[in-house]
């Protein structure tokens with residue numbers, strides 16, 4: 001029997017038991033290990049929506065996950081029982097024009113187990129998934145690190161889209177999980193001057209520990225003044241801004257702060273349409289780039305962690321047992337005790 005929480009409506013998450021479905025030839029059965037909670041899980045749980053998607057229950061929960069292979073479909077040759085894997089929660093069709101042109105994250109079937117999460121999600125005792133979207137973890141990468149591959153892959157995809165390279169000057173707005181992982185990704189790609197902003201001083205402390213060259217307490221209501229402060233602290237206007245908050249004034253600041261011909265990456269998803277100084281962006285050729293999930297980023301993320309180039313572990317601030325999922329949601333929502341990443345054990 002499988003057990004997993006199912007979202008039936010706003011703030012209505014119930015544990016249910018269901019049989020484990022039969023395996024397709026190219027699928028594996030995973031005994032789930034660790035699942036991290038994400039802002040999108042919170043948005044669905046407490047607001048019933050995510051971006052412009054309005055929840056249609058029942059929904060599963062969780063998409064930042066690691067597990068152990070317990071059974072392989074008849075055609076699976078790349079994995080065997082006992083292999084520890086990070087789950088890339090997607091199921092692109094491989095046939096549409098986007099898949100065929102190398103943009104499987106924009107597959108027309110939109111079959112991502114993340115936005116929204118189908119039922120069941122990765123937060124479950126067992127999860128059936130296609131083998132080619134399960135990535136084997138090296139011996140020195142833990143199951144907790146494995147569960148952080150998913151959000152880290154988002155940050156890597158954003159930095160690759162922004163063409164962050166040796167010497168790039170980078171502004172990261174927001175020091176939540178995605179902001180901190182964006183900091184690590186930018187650093188790993190060679191950015192030498194990175195400023196991280198947040199409204200919470202304790203998060204800036206974490207950003208400094210994780211390698212930020214500069215930090216700045218945000219919170220001013222005037223985005224142009226905020227941009228000026230950023231330039232003063234960095235000694236230049238950043239070429240790339242990774243906007244990880246989805247908050248209007250932060251996004252406005254991001255546009256004003258980014259130097260001409262630079263780029264603002266939408267890493268954080270705003271929950272409503274924002275009023276942005278788009279003329280200012282247009283006249284200075286500041287590109288605003290969307291970021292949707294990741295594209296062939298899992299192997300890079302795993303390698304960066306395995307080779308010791310980045311350390312993602314400081315992100316994990318709180319750990320919960322499988323049956324404490326309600327408590328984990330509450331902790332994460334309230335930011336209790338400086339909660340950054342709440343990790344739930346399924347094993």
Ligand SMILES: [Zn+2]
Nearest residue numbers: 038039040151
């Ligand atoms: Zn997520």
Ligand SMILES: [Zn+2]
Nearest residue numbers: 093096099107
């Ligand atoms: Zn497709």
